[in-house]
Amino acid sequence: MKENLILIAYIISAILFIIGIKRLGKVDTARQGNFLSAVGMLIAIIATLFMMDAIPLEWVITGIAIGAIIGAVSATKVAMTAMPEMVAIFNGFGGGASALVASAEFFKIHGGSAANNDTTTLIIIMLSVIIGSLTFTGSFIAWGKLQGRITGQPITYPGQNMVNGLILVGVVIFGYLAVTNMSGFVAETTEINMLWFSIVIAIGLILGILSVLPIGGADMPVVISLLNSYSGIAAAMTGFVLQNHALIVSGCLVGASGLFLTNIMCKGMNRSLGNVLFSAFGKVDKSAVQKTTAGVTVKEMSPDNAAYTMQAAESVIIVPGYGMAVAQAQHEVRKLSDELEKTGVDVKFAVHPVAGRMPGHMNVLLAEANISYDKLFDMDEINDDFACTDVALIIGANDVVNPAARHDESSPIYGMPILNVDQAKTTFVLKRSMNPGFAGISNELFGYDNNYMVFGDAKATVSQFVETLKE
Amino acid sequence: MELIILLFIAVLATFAGGELIGKVPPQLHTPLMSGSNAISGITIVGALIAVGASGNDRLLAIIGFCAIVFGTINVVGGYLVTDRMLKMFKKK
Incomplete structure (x- = not known):
């Protein structure tokens, strides 16, 4: 009898896990899904404790307490x-x-x-x-x-x-x-x-x-x-x-x-x-990487001039990458998007499936900065829009906008779908220095005629944009 | 016989797990990974059983205890961090 009750409890928690994962797949129900799955977990744990004949309470309680404190503190901090x-x-x-x-x-x-x-x-x-x-x-x-x-x-x-x-x-x-x-x-x-x-x-x-x-x-x-x-x-x-x-x-x-x-x-x-x-x-052929780095001349633009260009534009697509995350620039990016919209510029965000260090990483950060998610577009949704966009603003993204992926067979990222930022009228790349990105590959976009580098810390640069736009 | 039935359950659960992931929008991939990671903390159930069955064996109790701590970190941390991420997905 007891055995069956416990199995029924396990069935309930399995159902909750399944519904939970299912709901996690939709934006509107995701949080509820996670909660349901947590309830399922609680039921499974309680049922298990119930099943045990002699519970060595001191071990169980101490263990759970230590684990819960470590888990909760690290998750919230x-x-x-x-x-x-x-x-x-x-x-x-x-x-x-x-x-x-x-x-x-x-x-x-x-x-x-x-x-x-x-x-x-x-x-x-x-x-x-x-x-x-x-x-x-x-x-x-x-x-x-x-x-x-x-x-x-x-x-x-x-x-x-x-x-x-x-x-x-x-x-x-x-x-x-x-x-x-x-x-x-x-x-x-x-x-x-x-x-x-x-x-x-x-x-x-x-x-x-x-x-x-x-x-x-x-x-x-x-x-x-x-x-x-x-x-x-x-x-x-x-x-x-x-x-x-x-x-x-x-x-x-x-x-x-x-x-x-x-x-x-x-x-x-x-x-x-x-x-x-x-x-x-x-197994990257190092010589191939070196080859593309050499002889590239890049053009630089000051943050002020870049801001004026964006102000005069009709449409701007912002491409965030891990650099934005490192610089904690997402809140400044929100302000920039607000300022630009005030002056009538159409602002969109293009999120590459593997931008950042995890799929959806950028979405989480932009959501944290209160950017409404109907302004965020997946690569497939937005890739055709670049051709009729005035400015593509690349903030700390690198490999996901590297055109070498399309044609350079010696590049380690050859074949990876990329955001077509190079089709925009102008591209701005916010970057600390000319160092190659996380994957260690140089980016030929930087040398393109319609590209301008804006060097500096992403957060400082974006807040400089905001200042300039406010004036 | 019991093993075959367990295998049967495992196969069905595996297919269910595969079917659940399908048209998930990319922005939810991170929370989904994090949320399913929390579920894999179910191994805490095994840890509880291990401690419960340890009897007077000190070594078993200690191993089980460590497993409880590890499993709880996975469960509690996993659910909380997922919730924190999802809290931020709201329409303006």
Whole structure:
């Protein structure tokens, strides 16, 4: 009876998760969807506590309290610009938790106190531990790359593929050893079992580090989305070990939806997932990059003159990028858009699917600055408008407006759909210096005849625009 | 037999998860990723079970405890940060 009640509670929370994810996909219902899914989570947790015969309350309450405080404080304190990193960290903890739960189950089998100790269970435990620990370290590397604590450039070394291949072989061998030693005879081989198992965990952790390090910083959104999917899969695996329906259903939901989202992101860059993970940015021919940097002459314009040009324009399309996020310029950008509209200029925002460090990153920032989202346009909606636009104002965006993506086959971003800013009558690029962007690729747009550079900090420059327009 | 039924559930849930993502506007990709990330914190349920079943085993209790802390960070942080993002999506 009790068993069934708990299963019913799990069914309710599964329904809430499904409705929650569905509603998260629409602007009007998104917040409600997130709330429903949170309620589902609460129901699942309470039902689980209800199921347990003897609740070691001190462990449970202390653990939840510590986790809740850490989670709540970091979620409320984090700046909107650092959101992608935050999601990566949370995700890493989720993966880590799954690995820990699977490990606990392994130790239980080890001690002879587990209900299921068949080979299948052991294999699933190994998979859960590997995927969970890989998610844990991989997420932290992604965080480091986004924070700039680890270089955004792909880190490669000779024989990298060999090393990764060896590690994969190693994980299979040691996993096999740990599993075969375990099923059947238990007591005698205990120490050697623990050794194999520790090696499997260590390899999982190393695999996470090594597989994310060679990926360029600009691709981190895809990586985070994929790791999010992994943590779902790890949770589902843990569910199989514990034979827990809630874990399996929710884990599979996240695993599948995360994979779909990853795929959508890759499509936005016109690349395959395999290409993002294993090559591309890692194998850039440095000479090709150098070649395009040399001999480009750029024209500079003062902020005042740029402001006058925009004032005289009929239409302005603002293209925000990560530079805007770094400079925290979104509020100034809102003021600029307001001032321009006062003088009768038609202002729109063009958001590239992978602008910033995460899809939708720019939308979140512009929304934070109270820019109504019906002024924001996706690439497909707005790309034809550039040709009849007077000014395209590019604030801290780089690779997503690089025309090299259209024709330069040696460019690492070749084939990625870009915003057609070069078709506007005039383009202004706000940039700190001529340094290449996050992906480390020079931008040929800067040398175009109709382009003017406005050097300086994005926030300072935009507020200079606003000052000039007010006069 | 039980395993087959669990697999059955897993396959259905996987397809459901895939179907749920479809025509999501790009501006919601980040909140969606963040929100589904919070759901993957369901592993806290596993952590609770691990602690509950730890008996007198100190090591199991400690591992389970760490898993509870990690899982709660994922759940609480994930939902709050998603809500914070979504709060900003309002029409003027």
